[in-house]
Amino acid sequence: MSRRNTDAITIHSILDWIEDNLESPLSLEKVSERSGYSKWHLQRMFKKETGHSLGQYIRSRKMTEIAPKAEGK
Template sequence: MHDDIIHTLTDWIEGNLDKTLSIDEVAAKSGYSKWHLQRMFRTVTKQTLGNYIRERRLTLAAEALRQTQRPVFDIAMQYGYDSQQTFSRVFRRQFSQTPTAYRHMMRRQSLIRPSGYRFDCSDFATHPCASVVDKTVTPACS
């Protein structure tokens, strides 16, 4: 029963990570007291509600750092941080490096590709820069 409640609630949280979410607001959405919700959430997920929200936001922020050229400040604001310094401190605690260092590392990794690497077409067949040959996808724009 608690699993279903927490699953439904995490689905709602996922859809609202770009908004300001307080534990009080999440508790109100759930219909449970803040204390009871946090206890139930920790029992089911083995982490606190606050940590779950923070980790999910940081994961989405890391994805934005990898996939866009947007300024770190803009990404920090999008995911609910009131300053770039606060975002950088929390990001470093989670990923052991600053957002800028993370972005540079991910760029370097994306430039390095082992020779003879073959892609599974089930994952990349629809990529616009790929051509399918003998059920193997070969990047066409490298």
């Protein structure tokens, strides 16, 4: 398996895990610990695969998840 495929699989797995844990406190440290990569390496891989920074992605997903719930209150 090529390095590119391995990175894509890792990032896809991380994306799934983030989606499953949006209601939990998520930090770069927690996500990198989950992935088994240093936060610096994971952030580079994530940016390369998605075009977004990992921190931006997490914040964006949390806001998207929270907004409908806040409107319903």
